[in-house]
Amino acid sequence: MAALVFADHDNATLNSATRNAITAARQMDGTVHILVAGNGCAAVADEAAKISDVDKVLLCQSDALVNLLPENVAPLLVQLAADYDFVVAPATSNGKNVLPRVAALLDVSQISEISAVVSADTFERPIYAGNANAVVRSSDRKKVITVRATKFAAAVNGDSAAPVDEIAYSNSAGISTFIADKITTGDRPELTTASVVVSGGRGMGSKESFDLLTSLADRLHAAVGASRAAVDAGFAPSDSQVGQTGKVVAPALYVAVGISGAIQHLAGMKDSKMIVAINKDPEAPIFQIADVGFVGDLFEVLPQLTATIEKN
């Protein structure tokens, strides 16, 4: 048998977390197939076919599959799962939305957000906001698994393209309808894959102050993140939230500005290679994990820092 990876995509490009999920799937099984479901998404299938760890692409297009509504996509995955030992998805909003529904329909327990593959039936995953790592062994005949992207390398393109098989499928459950989405657009790097992230917390004080952060982010070619407190206060959009219930990032450099460092925030960034903290409170918990700390008023420091970097 083999592993089937459920591709996350926006109908035009593959979500890069899918590449990390493919690497994880490869560690579970020697054969990896990938399902691209949607409509008008042949380009995504072609992109997936170029990945060296992918042996076959299943392309399934119908109106019912657009936007990956779980009510319509899960039955397709359940049908395909008959031929696979592993059903794997990246732990993105689409992966987290669809996969547990698939697991329930297959009557198996799902293993969420794995951080390591120990063996074909044993996996490691963070629990309690990443304050403990559980190693779990599954007795289910099929394994349904979501993958924490930051814990696995991204699968790269190979020299040849895998075959793309078209599957016919057009069942719609007819119980859910996509109305609209509001995508936060920007020309900055994407938060979960950026190599540098600059994040602001409650200490930023206002939405306007976030401009100080974005200036610094521009100099560093960084993505902009936020703590839950900053999002709740309306300083930053909710899709920029880093933490246990937001996004998990592990950039080469994470700059935390005006962030105290609550358990829930640390869960989303403590695997960063280097952490730099700027905070006026020398007792802030963030300093206990920061490689470099600066105690000072961010309103004075940020403009100076941005200017200094610009000069160099």
Place this chain on the structure above:
Amino acid sequence: MKVLVAIKRVVDFNVNIRVKSDQSGVDISNVKMSINPFDEVAVEQAVRMKEAGIATEIVIVSVGPEKAAETLRTGLAVGADRAILVQTDVVTEPLAVAKVLRAVIDQEKPSLVLLGKQAIDDDCNQTGQMLAGLLGWAQGTSISGMVTEGEKLKVTREVDEGTQELELSLPAIATVDLRLNDPRHPSLPNIMKAKKKPLDTVTPESLGVDVTPRMTVVKVLSPAQRQAGKKVATVAELAAALKFAMEAH
């Protein structure tokens, strides 16, 4: 409409947990337990629906040990009408909880079921989706907004790139994000009144549900601890540190 809310008793979100030295699990003896923060938001939403005249009855359910009754009392104090404790000392996986909830739903026949999007202990983010799958109902996960319109539920979901709006046919499952509302604190009179509200205790067996785990916890480890680094005193040093990190990768 009748609204059912599933709640879980978990270690309080402010507690710094400790992994047991024998690696058998997390030490939860003598630590403060609370209602899972996401479930608190779900209960609040149901109460607001009742205050708006949309919900007629709110039933709250918890699957867990005897002490989960305290968590249910919290929900009753906030405004739920009745509670059901499905008592078990087995550490239940989301699949088992979803099956228990399905059995309760078969009896109660609610039009809407609210759950938290995830529990802050197991961090699974599965139960609501599994329940929707088992029932064949529509699901709106990680919602930060909802409006009922007749037999339809309009939800706003928090997704990776922003937000998404869906229209779901009722009955439906919704799992709530923290941004949906700001939960109220129960007042003392309401806490007293909650003691008189009905709380029925049943077992998974009485509902005909097998809650045997499908997974064995081999061991639980403490993650590698990061150490505090150095504090720098000048902006120049700070800039140099950033430059170093940028060049190193």
